[in-house]
Amino acid sequence: xxxxxxxxxxxxxxxxxxxxxxxxxxxxxxxxxxxxxxxxxxxxxxxxxxxxxxxxxxxxxxxxxxxxxxxxxxxxxxxxxxxxxxxxxxxxxxxxxxxxxxxxxxxxxxxxxxxxxxxxxxxxxxxxxxxxxxxxxxxxxxxxxxxxxxxxxxxxxxxxxxxxxxxxxxxxxxxxxxxxxxxxxxxxxxxxxxxxxxxxxxxxxxxxxxxxxxxxxxxxxxxxxxxxxxxxxxxxxxxxxxxxxxxxxxxxxxxxxxxxxxxxxxxxxxxxxxxxxxxxxxxxxxxxxxxxxxxxxxxxxxxxxxxxxxxxxxxxxxxxxxxxxxxxxxxxxxxxxxxxxxxxxxxxxxxxxxxxxxxxxxxxxxxxxxxxxxxxxxxxxxxxxxxx
Amino acid sequence: xxxxxxxxxxxxxxxxxxxxxxxxxxxxxxxxxxxxxxxxxxxxxxxxxxxxxxxxxxxxxxxxxxxxxxxxxxxxxxxxxxxxxxxxxxxxxxxxxxxxxxxxxxxxxxxxxxxxxxxxxxxxxxxxxxxxxxxxxxxxxxxxxxxxxxxxxxxxxxxxxxxxxxxxxxxxxxxxxxxxxxxxxxxxxxxxxxxxxxxxxxxxxxxxxxxxxxxxxxxxxxxxxxxxxxxxxxxxxxx
Amino acid sequence: xxxxxxxxxxxxxxxxxxxxxxxxxxxxxxxxxxxxxxxxxxxxxxxxxxxxxxxxxxxxxxxxxxxxxxxxxxxxxxxxxxxxxxxxxxxxxxxxxxxxxxxxxxxxxxxxx
Numbered sequence: 001x002x003x004x005x006x007x008x009x010x011x012x013x014x015x016x017x018x019x020x021x022x023x024x025x026x027x028x029x030x031x032x033x034x035x036x037x038x039x040x041x042x043x044x045x046x047x048x049x050x051x052x053x054x055x056x057x058x059x060x061x062x063x064x065x066x067x068x069x070x071x072x073x074x075x076x077x078x079x080x081x082x083x084x085x086x087x088x089x090x091x092x093x094x095x096x097x098x099x100x101x102x103x104x105x106x107x108x109x110x111x112x113x114x115x116x117x118x119x120x121x122x123x124x125x126x127x128x129x130x131x132x133x134x135x136x137x138x139x140x141x142x143x144x145x146x147x148x149x150x151x152x153x154x155x156x157x158x159x160x161x162x163x164x165x166x167x168x169x170x171x172x173x174x175x176x177x178x179x180x181x182x183x184x185x186x187x188x189x190x191x192x193x194x195x196x197x198x199x200x201x202x203x204x205x206x207x208x209x210x211x212x213x214x215x216x217x218x219x220x221x222x223x224x225x226x227x228x229x230x231x232x233x234x235x236x237x238x239x240x241x242x243x244x245x246x247x248x249x250x251x252x253x254x255x256x257x258x259x260x261x262x263x264x265x266x267x268x269x270x271x272x273x274x275x276x277x278x279x280x281x282x283x284x285x286x287x288x289x290x291x292x293x294x295x296x297x298x299x300x301x302x303x304x305x306x307x308x309x310x311x312x313x314x315x316x317x318x319x320x321x322x323x324x325x326x327x328x329x330x331x332x333x334x335x336x337x338x339x340x341x342x343x344x345x346x347x348x349x350x351x352x353x354x355x356x357x358x359x360x361x362x363x364x365x366x367x368x369x370x371x372x373x374x375x376x377x378x379x380x381x382x383x384x385x386x387x388x
Numbered sequence: 389x390x391x392x393x394x395x396x397x398x399x400x401x402x403x404x405x406x407x408x409x410x411x412x413x414x415x416x417x418x419x420x421x422x423x424x425x426x427x428x429x430x431x432x433x434x435x436x437x438x439x440x441x442x443x444x445x446x447x448x449x450x451x452x453x454x455x456x457x458x459x460x461x462x463x464x465x466x467x468x469x470x471x472x473x474x475x476x477x478x479x480x481x482x483x484x485x486x487x488x489x490x491x492x493x494x495x496x497x498x499x500x501x502x503x504x505x506x507x508x509x510x511x512x513x514x515x516x517x518x519x520x521x522x523x524x525x526x527x528x529x530x531x532x533x534x535x536x537x538x539x540x541x542x543x544x545x546x547x548x549x550x551x552x553x554x555x556x557x558x559x560x561x562x563x564x565x566x567x568x569x570x571x572x573x574x575x576x577x578x579x580x581x582x583x584x585x586x587x588x589x590x591x592x593x594x595x596x597x598x599x600x601x602x603x604x605x606x607x608x609x610x611x612x613x614x615x616x617x618x619x620x621x622x623x624x625x626x627x
Numbered sequence: 628x629x630x631x632x633x634x635x636x637x638x639x640x641x642x643x644x645x646x647x648x649x650x651x652x653x654x655x656x657x658x659x660x661x662x663x664x665x666x667x668x669x670x671x672x673x674x675x676x677x678x679x680x681x682x683x684x685x686x687x688x689x690x691x692x693x694x695x696x697x698x699x700x701x702x703x704x705x706x707x708x709x710x711x712x713x714x715x716x717x718x719x720x721x722x723x724x725x726x727x728x729x730x731x732x733x734x735x736x737x738x739x740x
Binding site (some may be wrong): 108138175348 | 640645658665672680
Binding site for chain 1 (some may be wrong): 458478479482485486487491493497498499500501502506510511512513514515516517558559562
């Protein structure tokens, strides 16, 4: 213990003596960890956000395919499915996208039966629509169009302006999910989207036993000609795949930066300078063992690696969750016209944090110890004569 | 002059300081084999000042390294104070070197960008750092060698002679019974060189065994030297 | 450089300094928990209303759009003449089952001979 403290003390002195090199390594490490950490934290948080969303999905979604494309489904088809065992509820849904010329963006119009929603619907002001002609709208939409509760929003339907009164707005806190939303009653949504009476966008099915999904899917396919049945778990897997791929691509874009840093670090660490080699020779000559030289070296590079990695992690965290990842988010999200603030809920837990740190610190320390070990194992004579 | 470091003295009192037998150090350089030291047998009694004299490349430094347990000989054996150190493992050889041998090597002088005091206390780091007694001893050594006022200066600010004396202080901080020096008077003007020679004689008078490798006649021809060993091409030519 | 060498002083600094990374990591973890508590709940409430995992980012980023809205066979499913901007779409397929869903059970072949 006392020996390690003394070696630690020496290592801190070495860091100070090589302040320029030490700081450069800390900064480089922080930069690389910051880059990778940002990509990781951002994709992970988005993924987690979608996971939370998939929880709200019905167990099965039934669509009708016509000519290989999703098409409107007969709402009455729901009646044909209600008696399948383990089916708890079948709901014809009306929802879709609507292009707003004024803001040059798609909004999502969703027909919601307010009676079905128990608990907080996440509105900032007002309530959910209960009658035809009422809507609740998302923040971005409200801000862009200057709409508040009580105002009316006119949308062209069949060449005529159809007005809807705004009865509720979603807050900035849920903007990531609600920014482009227009919630209406199912009947009103039908009007706004031009879905004919008796038709639905899809059928939402809740099961008493989620595990029965494949069996129920098969039964539905038998009963409904041209039905495409989507399992919640399959959709979730699709999201996961998508995000892993996206995150991986983003990380791949950063690989050159990583490679450059590793190369630099390798060069700096393995190309042990003549001065350092000679220093190791001195230490051996004054009675230091190989283990002592290595221990001092480990302290030294661990201090660098831990500082760099932690600074990088903190920078990545602040960048993604406090600043909303400007720049990186754009690369990930494309050309969206409505860009709500990236107020993601971090999915960072201690295990993940220490995994990131460990993945940086351990190899870094290992790489930096190798040359010192080689220098310390060499016949001290070589080290001794290195300069002569 | 020391209260500590007594553990180095608890060996067979009659054994010679160094008993080297048939020492050889062979380097392989590509296809060439070079014997830096070939078949050297030496017995150095305690409390004497010896000089290894020879031109550069004659194997003095290599021999010194093997005598102090820093280099492993290709063949032969070395016993320090009666204990064979040739076949010790690295760890144990380090122990022996630490407590019995003080090295003052020209090429392995001081660590730059460090103060003189830190340099002198460097051997104590693997032992858990310097105690107050060690610090006092280091101060006393620096004082004795006339650089007590430079203790906190960075080594870069020292003259060649001062550096040599600081290195000597470091070699003595653990109070070793055996002191090995490589070219202790190199790059020194005559005043400084003679001062170093006087210091070596003093160390011998303290009861230490001192061996210096040099080609400097100011040291080799000094009357206080007990014996001069001449070396050429890795072999001892005799005094 | 003219400091008095006090053994272990820098080591004590280092040990005290070692607390700093832990404090920083702890800060990040605590703040993450705070933000998650503040943000996740509201978002989940909205999801319960819409019953879709779509984020408001989906309108343009097709890869973020509700996967039930895909046209598996369409070459330009974003817009007419659009290229697939996401190379991953070409390299990695969706789970087979998603494509299989809705496909007829079997195809019968009658040979002319």
